[in-house]
Amino acid sequence: MNWVLIYEEELNSNHLVQLTDERHTHIRTILKKDKEDKVQVVIPGSGNYLFQIQSISDSSTTLEKLDSLPDVLSPLSIHTFFSLPRPQTGKKLLHLSGAYGVNSVYFYATESKNKEYWTSPVYSKDTLSYLETGLCQTGNHRLPNLTLAKSLPWKPFFKSWKGKIFVLDREGEDSPSIFLESIKTEEEVLFVFGPESGWKPEDILFFKESGITMVSLGKINLRTEFAYSALLHLLFSIKN
Incomplete structure (x- = not known):
């Protein structure tokens, strides 16, 4: 480091x-x-x-x-949401969040099968250390706010969000202007990463009914940590 x-x-x-x-x-x-x-x-x-x-x-x-x-890095003023991933993936997401200095990171279990991951040390005693490795890597000094929503439903959280929500999905809109807007706006922007198995039809219907935009990083399947890295790099490039 x-x-x-x-x-x-x-x-x-x-x-x-x-x-x-x-x-x-x-x-x-x-x-x-x-x-x-x-x-x-x-x-x-x-x-x-x-x-x-x-x-x-x-x-x-x-x-x-x-x-x-002098500050070596200007943090990204975005919020991020993840459908609770496997612990090994969670480590990488936490490291990237600390490296780029996002505002906050939310982990929710959007599927019942995910809930067993909560027992991992990654989501208990070791969580902060993985954020800290990101700061040590880049010199970013903003420590992201972390929420481990172990018993909270995720859809009410989306409904209560006051700013914009963008759900990352390869079937979403392929529009560079959306990412530019997310950097320029003064609203609180939440980027959402779903389960690697994909959203269920009822979830996609929920997004449509709630006016939540689905956006694409490209028409290929990416593992969550690669998609997150691609998003952070894209937004950081736009910002700078």
């Missing part, structure tokens, strides 16, 4: 932090840093910074905050 992630509350009054966990190991063995070397640090919700190593040993690294750095 290119960046070390540190939370503001870990710093003491002298702007020092002592690391004894995997971040220390990363600095010492992967980045191969030594005393007085500098490291790039991302502080969630704050920004990008340069820290200097004050001391380093087999067991710990002490860093001092020096200067702020």
